[in-house]
Amino acid sequence: DAxxxxxxxxxxxxxxxxxxxxxKPISGHDYLFWYRQTMMRGLELLIYxxxxxxxxxxxxxxxxxxxxxxxxxxxxxxxxxxxPRDSAVYxxxxxxxxxxxxxxxxxxxxxxx
Amino acid sequence: KQEVTQIPAALSxxxxxxxxxxxxxxxxxIYNLQWFRQDPGKGLTSLLLIQSxxxxxxxxxxxxxxxxxxxxxxxxxxxSQPGDSATYLCAVRGSxxxxxxxxxxxxxxxxxxx
Numbered sequence: 001d002a003x004x005x006x007x008x009x010x011x012x013x014x015x016x017x018x019x020x021x022x023x024k025p026i027s028g029h030d031y032l033f034w035y036r037q038t039m040m041r042g043l044e045l046l047i048y049x050x051x052x053x054x055x056x057x058x059x060x061x062x063x064x065x066x067x068x069x070x071x072x073x074x075x076x077x078x079x080x081x082x083x084p085r086d087s088a089v090y091x092x093x094x095x096x097x098x099x100x101x102x103x104x105x106x107x108x109x110x111x112x113x
Numbered sequence: 114k115q116e117v118t119q120i121p122a123a124l125s126x127x128x129x130x131x132x133x134x135x136x137x138x139x140x141x142x143i144y145n146l147q148w149f150r151q152d153p154g155k156g157l158t159s160l161l162l163i164q165s166x167x168x169x170x171x172x173x174x175x176x177x178x179x180x181x182x183x184x185x186x187x188x189x190x191x192x193s194q195p196g197d198s199a200t201y202l203c204a205v206r207g208s209x210x211x212x213x214x215x216x217x218x219x220x221x222x223x224x225x226x227x
Contacts (some may be wrong), residue, residue, distance in 0.1 A: 085126060
C-alpha cells in the first residue's frame with residue numbers, strides 16, 4: 001500500500017480564499033483523522049471519522065472549517081474563508097481499528113498571506 | 114479530557130549515550146500508546162505501539178515501556194547516534210469512554226552530538 005496520501009504538499013493562498021485539503025487513507029482503514037500542527041499548539045485533533053461518519057468534530061476551530069468523507073477512500077478538509085492564523089501543517093492519519101496505531105500522511109503545509 | 118505531558122522538552126546528549134524520554138498521561142482508560150519520530154519539516158513516523166495490556170515493546174535500539182495504572186511511558190534509546198536527532202512524540206489512544214482518538218504530547222526535541 002502507498003500509505004496515507006495527502007495533497008497538495010504545499011499550499012500558499014491569499015486571505016479570504018477557499019482552501020481544500022485532500023486525503024486518501026490506507027485501504028481497509030476504518031478510522032480517519034485530521035490534525036493540525038503549529039509551533040505554539042503542537043498537534044491538535046480537528047475531527048475524526050469512523051466508517052465515513054464524523055464522530056467528533058469538537059476540535060474544529062470555527063465554522064470556517066468543514067470536513068467531509070464521501071467514501072472510504074477520500075476525505076477533504078475545507079477552510080472558507082481562510083485567514084493568516086490558519087497557517088499550519090495539516091496532517092491526515094488513518095487506522096484499521098482501535099487496537100492498531102495510526103499511520104500519518106506527509107502533511108500539507110498551508111500558508112495564508 | 115486526556116492530557117499528555119512529555120519531559121524533558123529538549124535534550125542534548127553526546128553520541129553513544131543511552132537515554133530515556135518520558136511521557137505521562139492523566140486518564141488510564143486507553144487502548145494503546147504510540148511513540149512517533151518527527152524530523153524537521155517532515156511527517157510522523159511510527160516507532161513503537163504498545164497495547165494497554167502490554168508492558169513493553171522493543172525495536173532495535175528502542176524500547177518502550179508502559180505503566181498504565183500510573184499513567185507513564187518511557188522510550189529508551191540505546192547507544193544514541195546523530196541520526197537519532199529528531200522530535201519524539203508520545204500519543205495515547207483513548208477508550209470508547211474517553212473518545213476514541215489519539216492525544217499527543219508536545220514532544221521531546223533530541224539532539225545527539227557527534
